Structure formats: C-alpha cells, structure tokens
Amino acid sequence: MDQRTDLSEFLRSRRARLRPEDVGLSPHGGRRRVPGLRREELAQLAGVSVAYYTRLEQGHGQNVSATVLEAIARALRLTQAEREHLAHLTKPVHRRSRASSRPQRVRPSLQWLIDSMEGVPVVVLGRRLDIIAWNRLGCAMFGDFAAMPAEQRNLAWQVFLVPDAHELYDNWEGKAADVVASLRLDAGLWPDDPRLASLIGELSVKSEEFRRLWASHDVRDKGHGVKDLHHPVAGRLTLAYETLRLPSDPDQVLLAYHAEPGSPSAESLRLLASWTATPAEP
Incomplete structure (x- = not known):
C-alpha cells in the first residue's frame, strides 16, 4: 500500500465533505469546480501557507510537525479516530513492518x-x-x-x-x-x-x-x-x-x-x- 497516496486521498476526501458555510466562510466565491473547501480556504483556516498545505495534500507528510497536524485536524473537523489515522499516515512507512508479520495468539x-x-x-x-x-x-x-x-x-x-x-x-x-x-x-x-x-x-x-x-x-x-x-x-x-x-x-x-x-x-x-x-x- 502506498502511504503517500493514502495520505493525499484521505486529506482530499475530508476537505471535500466540508462546505464553506460549515466553517464560517461565505459560500459565494466564484464557481466551484469541485465539492467542498478549496485548498486555499483550508490553508487559511489552519493558519498555514497554501503551498505548505498543497505539499502535504500531495502526500509529503513525513516532516510535518504535530502543531501543524493539529491545526489541520481542527480545520477539517476530524474525529479522534481520524486524527489518529492522519498521524499514522504521516509517520515513516516501515516503523512496524516486522511486528505486523508475527502471528497473533491470545493468552x-x-x-x-x-x-x-x-x-x-x-x-x-x-x-x-x-x-x-x-x-x-x-x-x-x-x-x-x-x-x-x-x-x-x-x-x-x-x-x-x-x-x-x-x-x-x-x-x-x-x-x-x-x-x-x-x-x-x-x-x-x-x-x-x-x-x-x-x-x-x-x-x-x-x-x-x-x-x-x-x-x-x-x-x-x-x-x-x-x-x-x-x-x-x-x-x-x-x-x-x-x-x-x-x-x-x-x-x-x-x-x-x-x-x-x-x-x-x-x-x-x-x-x-x-x-x-x-x-x-x-
């Protein structure tokens, strides 16, 4: 599984489910080609630059700070489970590969x-x-x-x-x-x-x-x-x-x-x- 692709698609899907009026923005801002918030609107809500957020949504999340992740999670109105999922997607992909191959048994x-x-x-x-x-x-x-x-x-x-x-x-x-x-x-x-x-x-x-x-x-x-x-x-x-x-x-x-x-x-x-x-x- 490609973790960068998963990160990109997850962020896009969470942004698409929000309407401008859901987050206190005016729904009028020109014709919208896609549902949900625009990248620049989400970046504004999170307090980061559009370029920074765009890079994150393209799957480059390995070096993002916990503070920025929290700001983006708040802007996207993520649930606790979604916040944890976002944190996992931005960590190195090899961190638990050896443990995941071990068979599981109950005590x-x-x-x-x-x-x-x-x-x-x-x-x-x-x-x-x-x-x-x-x-x-x-x-x-x-x-x-x-x-x-x-x-x-x-x-x-x-x-x-x-x-x-x-x-x-x-x-x-x-x-x-x-x-x-x-x-x-x-x-x-x-x-x-x-x-x-x-x-x-x-x-x-x-x-x-x-x-x-x-x-x-x-x-x-x-x-x-x-x-x-x-x-x-x-x-x-x-x-x-x-x-x-x-x-x-x-x-x-x-x-x-x-x-x-x-x-x-x-x-x-x-x-x-x-x-x-x-x-x-x-």
Whole structure:
C-alpha cells in the first residue's frame, strides 16, 4: 500500500465533505469546480501557507510537525479516530513492518475467560480484523470459525464474501461501512503488511460494495452500540456490543454481544446457549 497516496486521498476526501458555510466562510466565491473547501480556504483556516498545505495534500507528510497536524485536524473537523489515522499516515512507512508479520495468539488465560462466558457470544479480533479467538456461543452466532480456513477467519472477509452475512445483519450496509472504516485504521497502522494488502486486494476484486466503501476513506474505531440480527436458529435478536482493547496487547480487542436482561432477545440468546451446550447425537 502506498502511504503517500493514502495520505493525499484521505486529506482530499475530508476537505471535500466540508462546505464553506460549515466553517464560517461565505459560500459565494466564484464557481466551484469541485465539492467542498478549496485548498486555499483550508490553508487559511489552519493558519498555514497554501503551498505548505498543497505539499502535504500531495502526500509529503513525513516532516510535518504535530502543531501543524493539529491545526489541520481542527480545520477539517476530524474525529479522534481520524486524527489518529492522519498521524499514522504521516509517520515513516516501515516503523512496524516486522511486528505486523508475527502471528497473533491470545493468552491461554484469556481463552479460559471467554470460554467461561457461556451466555455471551465473544470473539477476539487482531490486526486486519482477523478473528483469532472465540467461545462456543460466538461460533453459534457468527459461524464455525474452527472449521474455516485461516484466511476466512476475518471479520471483513465474513461480512463481504459470505452470503449469509446479508441475512444475519438487519442493517448489513451499516455493518459493512463500520468494518471498512475500521480496516482503514489498520491500513494506516500497518501500511506494509503483505497479508493486509492481500486481503484488501481480494475484497476489492470480489466485492463492488467493498470497493465503493474503501474509496470513501472513512475511518472509525471499534466502539459500542446495538445490532439487530436475524439468526437462523435464534430468530431476531437485538444485542448490544462492547469492544474492549486489551491493555497488554492493544492490537487485540475483545468483542462481546449481550442482550438487555429480561428481554425477548435475552431469552433467545439463553436458548441458543443451551442448544450449543447440548452434545450432538452420535
């Protein structure tokens, strides 16, 4: 992946989404050939020269200071996740290449913990959204990860290339957008990870929707919220989810789904957990 190109396209996309009136400028200033702010308007808001900002938007960001980056981030009204992504894109591209090639594994004690969470579907995500650990209810909810080839144990691969995902997520489009925005963050962190580049290439070739979302350059960190699911066994479920980043390994996050106590979804989740705990007939 070309980090200079990513920096250029990210800045252009963030500038294009702002209108002059959004930042207190007059919308009248001659005919506009492109949407959003002009470079000179953005440079004025950030307090830098047009030439300096133009050079940055062309991908020359290795020597930019933190003060200038902060000024540009404020002018572009970046979110916290977008600010972090911008900072990653302006750092040397080789800084974490050796670490990104190491296989990820969860600590045995963490696996014991998620196995003990019998009423909660849990998966652990690593770099590039690889699914690196799960519990029994997590498999029952999202797929038999142990039976999958390693390259398919990836959240983005599952969402875009498994047809059943469209049925599982009631708002598949929203889930797909969140997954791509999260994968964009990883691309900024690990720009020379060959496995990440291979994954993005495969998804781009096989999914038109992925190509469209990837071109938007949106970035969001994993967080918390609510998902409406339609499970083939448990039926319709409304589940809250939490993503917990592990302090000892910030490249791993624990993703847990749970239902409101006493709700129909809680009962359906309990029945699914009971079903998965029953040994199969020989």
